[in-house]
Amino acid sequence: VQKSRRTILLISPEYLSEEWPRFEYVLAQQEMLRLRHRIIPVILSDVTGVEDIDPVLKTMMQSLT
Incomplete structure (x- = not known):
């Protein structure tokens, strides 16, 4: 990740x-x-049922089209 x-x-x-x-x-x-x-x-599969999502990652996922 770092490189x-x-x-x-x-x-x-x-x-x-x-x-x-x-x-x-x-x-x-x-x-x-x-x-x-x-x-x-x-996003590979439906993640709407997952409750404990990092807020920044959730915002990023919501901005995808």
């Missing part, structure tokens, strides 16, 4: 429910802010 210019997040209910992907997302987010790193979220 990349972009990070692709493959988002699924499993991704949102695990702790390790949250760590990766936070790391990518820090790089985005520090180095203008770009995060590209790709």
